[in-house]
Amino acid sequence: MKKKYIAFAITILFSAGIYFLFFHKDKDLKYVPENADMLILIDVKKATNQYISSVLKHPSKWFEDKANDKKSISISDSGLKIPDFVQIFHLKNTKISEWYCVFEINDQTKFSAFLKNRKFINAGNGKFNNNQLFIKIEGEKCIIGTSDLHFNNIGKPLAQTFRNKVLNADSFVSDGLGSISFISELRTQNFSIDLKDDEIEIKNEQNTTDFSSLISDLLKKTEFLEAELNEDNVKKIAAVFNKNLNDSLSVNSLKMNAEITKVNDTIISYGYDDNFNEIEKISYQKIVQPSYHILLQTSDSEKTWNYFQNKKWINEQNQFTAIPFQPNLISKNGKEISIKSKMNNLKLNENRNQNYIFIKNNPLLYSSFKTLSDSDKKFLNSLEYIFYGNKNLDCNVKIKFKKDQYPLILR
Template sequence: MKKRLAYLFLALTLVVLALYLFRYKRALVIESKIPITATEVVQIDLRQIEHHLLVDALKNPFKYISFETKKKEDHASFKKAIVIPRNILFFTNDSNFKSAWFSSFFKLKDRTELENYLLQQGFKTLTDEALELFGKGNIVVAISSENVLIAYKKQSHAPVNAVIQSIFNETEFYKKDVDLLKPILNSKSDITYVSSKDAFLEADFKNGLFEIKGKLHSNLFLADSYVPYSEGALAFLSTKINRNHAIFKSLLTNKNKTKFREFTKLSMDSIVNHWNGHLLFNLKAINKEIDTIVTYEYDDDFNKIEKKSVQENNVPHTAIALGSDAKLFEYFYTNNAIQVVENDTLFTAMPLYKMYAQKQKKSLTIFTQKLFDSSMLKAEKYKLNAHMDINRYLENPLEFSLIPVKNNYLQLLGRTSAKLTTNDELLIQVWLKESNRNFLGQFIKP
């Protein structure tokens, strides 16, 4: 009897192991998936990401188990509509595919189920004679025969219908042994990016950490001497932006220019023309300051009575440096954005806090402490350096904050950093407060 149980246990173990290896240890599928004109490819290893979540669920079962009884609703399912592949690929280039990122094909299981699912998710039916298309924002889902394709448009108004039709009719695809795809096959990462310009990035969901690393050849950020990361700073950014880059130019829309002028009474174009791209932002700390507010009231006999109240404010200890010759300072001064008040040179364009201005040899520096710390401006060679201690910031945030401090997902974050060296080596890291659980698992099941 004991022998039979032992054999049964061994057999079950072998079956489970075989199923595990079959599902999670099979090679990536990239053969005949990408048209030969593609020059950039992103590969997402769906099985490996699923494995991360499986391990997280086994270690933290109560995060995934709900004891609430919910009324079962009749919703269409994406899983029932298509065959979920081992991995999915997205591709683009600078010519015929330049308008969007296009996916490799999903196999269709149930057309009606997919149509219902997309409509339930807020997609709208798009008009096209040859294809069945659904759109929502920048995302387009196309159905042709037994195949489904997803496109993510780089611009919401970009036309993609004809390109999608050409992909469905494509007959020439990359073989898996081509140079462009070899880094993907050799990678063990959750997400991989390759390009014909020798760029190669890997992204991984680890315990308490999301990390992107590799080589990225981009002239958005220029190699020069910058300020190194200031130890202990709450937030830090130092770089030189290429003002002629398409991404930067895309931010200079008429809508953004109008909003900027309404808020600051200044011209965005004039500032950009006088700025050489150098940017330093250093938030060293947020200090609590107590202000005494004096008001006056009158009693029934019209006697003036002084009343004092105390107001506590969070004030940043920060410095911002913009690379420029004297012309940027002169533009601000001419337009009353810099004023001399009681022998202090103040930056008054954004009067949220009292800010001082100082004209350096190669920059304009704006800071909140009257005694400016010039050690903030030491030089080091790289393209981009950024850091933010989100956890510390949320403990004592500014009243006027661009960050939604009450966001539940933001509360999970600890700190983040990004650095791009002069050799185009990129490292981006996002740490969570809890380091014992998988990064993605914490966002799906906090």
């Protein structure tokens, strides 16, 4: 009888241990600042469980050579306390590329070894960087960011109550591996993040729209970029990039497509012959250049044109300078404003009467960037397409990767 009680007690303790190790979560969000306007939450335990499940389904992963991994100190052994929900935030009125996260430091010695192992350079005053991430140490905490410009502008944590609820993960995350939320004084919009075998999907709660047919049609096209947006979506996309487009723009819709090609670029230099006479030397090189066509439907093209001129986006050659890829030509005809790259034979596709942005991977897109690391190129090469779709209240973003031996979480 005693053996049964002992076995029962061991079973209870084992089950409780499994629960607290893999499923129990501290949902308090301590480090979301009051001046955050976007928040990404990652459910660490759910990600861990998904990783373990994927490893068990792929036995070949067990026997891979880990020699290189042994040289690198893992995050779990970095001296940082990893919360059950990693809180990554974006600050108001900053670039879309600037994101921050706060961690507690459990072991300063381990953390110093981790920084050295990951080739972080000591910039003084508790600041470190490795050209990709920036770190600032403040006592027992550290701030990690993609920029160091706003370390001192991170506000105090939000109050303990948030719209009459305790500020915790349940206010933002539903069933996904994580969430991305847009925070404003009026309301908070939450979108779930799901990590699948070859795809990351971001969508709003109770999304019922299926964009698979549209994506299938777009994949058959040759263009690397195609977009069609109504007025509301033009403003939404602009707001994400921290651009406030007021009603003076008067844009009712936007259509765009783009292709990438290699073209000959003429290089003119000067030298001297044997008699010290100046001579002109002409050489050629292949450069990557986008070919694009943007069509804006407006309620008042003159008003929109004046808006562009007041912003100094139109020069004396009627080039639209807000687009960095030159040369191009901007023109207006009736209620339409057209922006086309020169020597452009692209024709806009038929109206689909849908709101979407579709970017298909093209090796030329990143082959000319000399600053990309091998890991950056490997990542970009693994992408298949990025899709944004919106219909009524449904919003959907898909980041599709090429098929691989392993699911994304194991790559």
